[in-house]
Every structure is written in C-alpha cells, then in structure tokens.
Amino acid sequence: MWTRRALAEVEDLLASSLRSPGDPFLTSVATHLLGAGGKRLRPRIALLAATFGDPGRPGVIRAAAAVELAHVASLYHDDVMDEAATRRGVPSVNARWGNRVAILAGDYLVAKSAELAAPLGPAAAEEQARMLTRLVAGQIREAAGVATGRHQHARTRAAVPGPGSTVRCGDRGGRRDVRNGDPERYYMRVIADKTAALFALAARLGAHAAGARPELRDALGEFAEAYGIAFQLCDDVLDLAEPSARAGKPAGADLRQGVPTLPMLRALRGRGRGPARLRRLVARGPITDANRLAAVTRLLRDSPGLAQARAEVERYADRARRALGALPDSPARAALDGMCGELVSRASGPPASEAGPPGHPSGLTKPDS
Amino acid sequence: MWTRRALAEVEDLLASSLRSPGDPFLTSVATHLLGAGGKRLRPRIALLAATFGDPGRPGVIRAAAAVELAHVASLYHDDVMDEAATRRGVPSVNARWGNRVAILAGDYLVAKSAELAAPLGPAAAEEQARMLTRLVAGQIREAAGVATGRHQHARTRAAVPGPGSTVRCGDRGGRRDVRNGDPERYYMRVIADKTAALFALAARLGAHAAGARPELRDALGEFAEAYGIAFQLCDDVLDLAEPSARAGKPAGADLRQGVPTLPMLRALRGRGRGPARLRRLVARGPITDANRLAAVTRLLRDSPGLAQARAEVERYADRARRALGALPDSPARAALDGMCGELVSRASGPPASEAGPPGHPSGLTKPDS
Numbered sequence: 001m002w003t004r005r006a007l008a009e010v011e012d013l014l015a016s017s018l019r020s021p022g023d024p025f026l027t028s029v030a031t032h033l034l035g036a037g038g039k040r041l042r043p044r045i046a047l048l049a050a051t052f053g054d055p056g057r058p059g060v061i062r063a064a065a066a067v068e069l070a071h072v073a074s075l076y077h078d079d080v081m082d083e084a085a086t087r088r089g090v091p092s093v094n095a096r097w098g099n100r101v102a103i104l105a106g107d108y109l110v111a112k113s114a115e116l117a118a119p120l121g122p123a124a125a126e127e128q129a130r131m132l133t134r135l136v137a138g139q140i141r142e143a144a145g146v147a148t149g150r151h152q153h154a155r156t157r158a159a160v161p162g163p164g165s166t167v168r169c170g171d172r173g174g175r176r177d178v179r180n181g182d183p184e185r186y187y188m189r190v191i192a193d194k195t196a197a198l199f200a201l202a203a204r205l206g207a208h209a210a211g212a213r214p215e216l217r218d219a220l221g222e223f224a225e226a227y228g229i230a231f232q233l234c235d236d237v238l239d240l241a242e243p244s245a246r247a248g249k250p251a252g253a254d255l256r257q258g259v260p261t262l263p264m265l266r267a268l269r270g271r272g273r274g275p276a277r278l279r280r281l282v283a284r285g286p287i288t289d290a291n292r293l294a295a296v297t298r299l300l301r302d303s304p305g306l307a308q309a310r311a312e313v314e315r316y317a318d319r320a321r322r323a324l325g326a327l328p329d330s331p332a333r334a335a336l337d338g339m340c341g342e343l344v345s346r347a348s349g350p351p352a353s354e355a356g357p358p359g360h361p362s363g364l365t366k367p368d369s
Numbered sequence: 370m371w372t373r374r375a376l377a378e379v380e381d382l383l384a385s386s387l388r389s390p391g392d393p394f395l396t397s398v399a400t401h402l403l404g405a406g407g408k409r410l411r412p413r414i415a416l417l418a419a420t421f422g423d424p425g426r427p428g429v430i431r432a433a434a435a436v437e438l439a440h441v442a443s444l445y446h447d448d449v450m451d452e453a454a455t456r457r458g459v460p461s462v463n464a465r466w467g468n469r470v471a472i473l474a475g476d477y478l479v480a481k482s483a484e485l486a487a488p489l490g491p492a493a494a495e496e497q498a499r500m501l502t503r504l505v506a507g508q509i510r511e512a513a514g515v516a517t518g519r520h521q522h523a524r525t526r527a528a529v530p531g532p533g534s535t536v537r538c539g540d541r542g543g544r545r546d547v548r549n550g551d552p553e554r555y556y557m558r559v560i561a562d563k564t565a566a567l568f569a570l571a572a573r574l575g576a577h578a579a580g581a582r583p584e585l586r587d588a589l590g591e592f593a594e595a596y597g598i599a600f601q602l603c604d605d606v607l608d609l610a611e612p613s614a615r616a617g618k619p620a621g622a623d624l625r626q627g628v629p630t631l632p633m634l635r636a637l638r639g640r641g642r643g644p645a646r647l648r649r650l651v652a653r654g655p656i657t658d659a660n661r662l663a664a665v666t667r668l669l670r671d672s673p674g675l676a677q678a679r680a681e682v683e684r685y686a687d688r689a690r691r692a693l694g695a696l697p698d699s700p701a702r703a704a705l706d707g708m709c710g711e712l713v714s715r716a717s718g719p720p721a722s723e724a725g726p727p728g729h730p731s732g733l734t735k736p737d738s
Binding site: 020023025026029077080081099100101103104105106107108110111112114115117118119120121122125126128129130132133135136137139140141143144 | 484495
C-alpha cells in the first residue's frame with residue numbers, strides 16, 4: 001500500500017536530513033528520539049491527506065517529515081521542562097546529554113523542520129509558522145493556567161483568583177493580570193492549540209503539498225483539528241487509567257504537575273461529599289505523595305467527570321468523522337475514519353472501577369505517538 | 370534619514386506582531402526583552418543592506434524584524450542554559466517566570482520570526498531556516514567542544530582527547546566519538562555558525578526583501594559573515610577586559626563556563642613559564658574562584674594570545690570591508706564600513722596592563738546588541 005511505502009520514504013528523509021557528515025555528536029543528539037521509534041501519527045495523517053491530491057508530488061514526503069520533526073522538537077523541550085528521565089523507552093535527551101544540549105537540539109529540529117517545509121512555498125511556510133505559534137502559545141497558556149485555573153497547586157503560591165483578578169504566577173512569582181474566565185473554555189482552547197494545531201498542520205500541509213483542492217484541504221484540516229482535540233482528551237482520560245491501559249505510560253502525570261484536565265474540571269464542579277473532598281485534596285497543593293494521588297484518582301474515577309470526558313472524546317471524534325463527509329470516498333478516508341474509532345475505544349478502556357491506582361513515574365515509556 | 374525611520378517601523382512591527390489581544394501574560398513574556406532595549410544591530414544591517422535594492426518594498430521591515438526575533442529567541446534560551454539572572458538590565462525571562470516559560474517563550478519567538486519571514490518567499494524561508502540551523506549547530510558544537518577542546522573543565526570529566534579519540538561528554542556523561550582536530554579551527558567554525566550566520570541572514574534577507582541584485586546580496590552576505598566573526602572575536606577579547614570596558618557586561622564569563630576562546634587557545638600554545646602556569650591553572654577545572662580567575666586573566670592579558678586575537682578582529686574587519694568594495698558607493702556602504710571601524714577600536718580598548726581583574730557576575734547588563 002502506498003502509505004506504507006511513503007512512510008518508509010519519510011523515515012529515510014528524516015534520517016538523511018538529520019545526518020551531519022563528520023559530526024557524529026550532532027547526528028546522534030538530533031536523531032536520538034527518532035531512532036527510538038514513535039508511531040509517526042502526524043506523518044501518517046499528512047500522507048493520508050495527500051491522497052486527496054496527487055500524492056506522487058515531490059513535496060509530499062517532505063511535508064510529512066517536517067511535521068514529525070516539529071513534533072519531536074516539542075518532545076525534546078517537554079522533557080527538559082518536565083525533567084523527564086526517559087522517553088520512548090530510552091533515556092531522554094536531557095537525561096543523556098544535559099539540559100543545554102537538549103534545548104539546543106530541540107531548536108535544531110525546529111530549524112530543520114522549517115528547512116524541509118520552506119521549498120513547499122510561502123503558503124506552506126506561513127501555515128507551518130502559524131501552527132507552531134499556536135502550539136507554543138497553547139503550552140505557555142497551559143503553564144500560566146496552572147497558576148490561575150480553579151484546580152491549582154500551592155507550589156505556584158497563587159490564591160484562587162476571581163474573574164479579572166491579579167495573581168502571583170510562576171515558579172518565581174512575577175505579577176501579572178489575568179482575565180480568569182471559564183476554566184473549561186480555557187482548557188479547551190489550550191488543548192486545541194497545544195495538540196490539535198500540529199495535527200491540523202499535518203493534514204493541511206500534506207494536502208497542500210499534493211496540490212489537493214482548497215475545499216478538500218479545508219475539510220482535512222477540520223478533521224485533523226477535531227481529531228487532535230479528541231486525541232488530547234483521550235490522553236487526559238487515560239492519565240487516570242491504570243498504567244497497563246496506556247501501553248506503559250505512567251499515569252497521574254497531569255495530577256502531579258497540576259495540569260487541570262477536563263475530568264478534573266468537571267469533577268470539581270459537582271455537588272455532594274465526593275467533589276467536596278476532591279476540592280479539599282486538590283487545594284492542599286501538588287499531588288505528589290502516593291496516598292493522596294490514589295485518593296484523588298479514586299474520587300475522579302467515581303465522579304461523573306471521567307464519564308463526561310469520555311463522552312467528549314466521542315463528541316470530537318464524531319465531529320472529525322463528519323468533516324470527512326466532505327471528502328470523496330476512498331481507502332484513505334476510511335483509514336482516517338478508523339483512527340477516530342480507535343481513539344474512542346481507547347478512551348473507553350476498561351471499566352473505571354476495575355482500574356488500579358495510577359503508577360508513579362518510572363522507566364516506562366510514554367507512547368507519544 | 371531613512372534607516373532611522375525604518376528602524377522605528379521595525380520597532381512597531383515587533384511590538385504589534387507580539388501583541389496577543391486578550392492575553393497580557395503571553396504578550397508580556399514575548400515582549401519582555403524587546404521592551405528592555407538592545408541595539409538592534411541585526412535589523413540595522415538588514416535595513417542598510419536593503420538600500421542596495423528598493424528599500425521601500427513592503428517585505429523589508431518584515432525581514433529586519435524577523436532577524437531580530439530570531440536573535441532575541443536565542444537570548445531567551447541562552448539565559449535558561451546559563452541560568453542568567455539579568456539581561457539588558459532587567460530580570461531575565463527565566464528569572465522572572467521560570468525555565469518552563471522561558472523555553473516556551475523562546476520557541477514562540479522563533480515561530481513568530483518564521484511567520485514574519487514566510488511571506489518573503491521560499492528562498493527567504495529556506496535561507497532563514499538554514500541560517501537558524503547553522504546558529505544552533507554552532508551552539509551545540511560549542512557545548513560539545515567544552516568537553517573535547519584542549520581548554521576544558523573537570524566538570525565534564527573528559528580527559529584531553531587525542532585526534533579521533535572517544536571521550537566521555539556532557540554533564541551526565543554519554544559516550545561519543547569525536548574527531549578532535551585542531552581546536553582553533555573548531556573554534557573558528559563554531560563562532561562563524563553561532564554568531565556570523567545570523568548577521569549573514571540579516572544582510573541577505575534585507576537585500577532579498579528589497580529585490581537587490583544577486584551579486585550585491587552575495588557581497589552583503591560576505592560582508593556580514595566576516596563582520597559577524599569579527600564581532601564574536603571582539604566579544605571574546607572583551608571578556609578579558611575590565612567590566613567598564615564592556616558597558617557593564619561582567620567579564621570572565623567564558624573562563625567560568627570553560628568556553629575556549631581564541632585568546633586562550635593561542636595563549637595555551639605558547640612556550641615558557643607563563644603558558645605553562647596557565648595550562649596548569651586551566652587543567653584544575655572550572656575557573657570559578659576569584660583568585661584563580663584573577664590569576665588566569667592576568668596571564669592571558671600578558672600573553673601574546675590576547676594581542677593575536679585583537680589582530681584577528683582587525684583581519685576579519687578588513688575582510689568585511691573588502692567585501693563592501695563590490696557595492697556601489699553610498700551612505701549605507703559608508704555606515705557598514707564605519708561599523709567595522711567601531712569594532713576594531715572597541716577590541717583594542719584600553720592597554721591590557723591597565724585593565725583591572727574581571728568582575729564576577731552581578732546585576733550588570735550584557736550588551737548583547
């Protein structure tokens with residue numbers, strides 16, 4: 001099948017564009033995570049999108065590789081920020097070579113990604129730059145939101161702010177104004193930017209490179225945007241599942257980092273003893289000790305928040321599927337449709353009551369796809 | 370004069386492209402260093418280069434702003450890596466909002482820089498991406514070289530390697546192969562990449578956006594490449610000067626970080642008691658205590674290494690001036706020529722024997738121009 005062959009070509013291009021002859025050090029830091037695997041989900045979407053134009057055009061492989069490099073670059077910087085020790089089953093770049101090299105290597109991959117995309121023309125370069133801006137803005141808003149959302153940690157030394165209030169923010173506490181609106185809307189915007197933007201870029205760049213008609217490109221972009229939101233919601237739901245349900249990704253990461261995800265935001269809104277207890281536990285600061293983590297996880301799993309978040313995965317997956325309706329019927333369309341189904345069944349997972357407590361961070365790999 | 374008016378337009382574009390309506394936090398982290406000043410040396414070169422075409426073209430201001438954003442992005446990441454507390458007389462982004470926000474904000478500026486450059490066309494986007502790749506590769510090689518050059522620190526736990534030897538490298542010691550050639554050639558390549566590439570981008574992008582003829586653009590690029598090398602050599606020389614000679618930048622930073630600059634490499638090569646003592650002092654590891662820093666600085670100032678490095682500043686400044694010979698005579702050419710003269714007189718500074726010991730890091734600002 002074409003997609004499989006094309007994925008192999010993407011792999012070759014990734015390797016060759018990161019090979020620096022005479023500089024084995026640069027080559028190994030740049031290829032470290034790529035060599036360790038990954039599902040190549042974004043290149044896959046780019047290649048499937050390209051079938052709605054002429055997938056044989058020379059820029060198609062380039063577009064798919066550019067998107068993967070931008071993704072991997074963000075993983076390099078994520079791991080520095082989270083002080084992660086492992087990624088994809090191997091030591092993280094920061095763990096192996098230190099933060100300095102990991103930050104620079106992430107920057108290097110961003111530049112290489114731009115090099116790959118540049119020949120696709122100004123529209124593609126603009127699209128890529130705009131999507132990367134969204135991605136990073138989303139991450140910055142997430143970092144800021146940890147200090148300003150309703151679900152927050154004492155580490156940030158922020159009082160729960162009212163609308164439009166001024167709060168102390170950040171690890172070292174600079175002052176800033178925040179229009180603290182609806183936390184759920186804030187969260188939805190964050191995940192659309194930090195996750196869905198790159199999926200949308202994959203679809204649009206693949207279609208663009210293949211010369212697909214603008215209305216097909218737009219439909220594919222709409223699909224990928226909704227799919228990306230469903231993907232992140234699914235990830236947030238699975239953060240509360242037992243480790244084995246996540247193919248080895250340690251659970252509870254969002255809780256430990258104080259990232260307020262949808263299940264938590266919904267659960268905190270509830271009435272009764274459970275939500276009240278949850279609010280008390282969350283207000284006490286970072287959920288780092290195993291007992292409190294287990295208690296919070298249990299409360300979340302029993303709350304309607306988790307079920308509601310699963311329903312949202314379905315809702316966005318359906319929205320993604322509906323966007324596919326504007327495309328001609330084809331194996332690629334069926335494959336994209338199938339990806340939505342996989343996501344929904346992954347999110348529903350085992351019944352909540354059967355899942356064990358979330359594991360602590362370990363050497364387990366994070367299936368960042 | 371046109372350049373001054375154009376610089377004001379660049380300033381407006383920088384501010385407007387970083388303004389996120391409704392998101393004061395994102396706006397303030399993104400504009401933090403730009404608002405704190407800077408000499409806008411790279412936009413200035415872009416604008417001067419543009420006068421060799423039609424400087425009224427709409428992309429010219431955009432090109433100048435894009436280059437400055439790439440520069441400021443690199444400062445954000447530099448400050449995280451160096452754990453710098455201040456920059457341009459204000460708290461660094463990392464000191465104010467923490468490393469997470471500073472890394473992301475640097476990424477944001479890179480993306481915004483690409484957004485500004487994208488409409489300039491595929492050649493410009495490619496040029497920008499390629500130069501950013503060079504910039505970061507140079508920084509990575511510098512980081513790697515600290516562990517493999519002749520002048521190195523015990524912190525890296527690396528033995529002085531012979532050519533082609535395998536060494537332990539990095540804060541956490543991953544194994545790697547290094548073709549350890551001539552350290553001075555290595556250093557010259559590093560500074561060409563980490564510093565001159567961005568100057569070359571400024572000149573070439575400015576000329577390109579103005580539609581200057583290819584041979585003029587190439588001459589301007591050649592000028593800026595040589596100027597950039599002279600600029601970095603000058604910076605390395607001034608690192609050994611007294612703080613007041615550097616407009617407040619704390620001296621000795623390269624020594625403390627173990628970055629082997631040209632004055633050191635040349636001084637270490639010498640014969641006699643001075644160089645022998647220097648080699649012993651350097652071999653003892655990071656030069657962090659005040660006494661050893663003062664001793665090393667004194668030896669370097671008295672060595673022929675410093676004078677030789679100053680001569681190299683002149684040599685590259687002359688090379689830059691010669692490249693200008695291919696351009697028609699104009700006020701812009703005279704201005705570029707004048708910049709070379711300024712650099713040479715800055716590097717020659719006060720007589721070495723009169724300079725005091727280098728200061729320790731303080732709240733003083735780094736004139737990163």
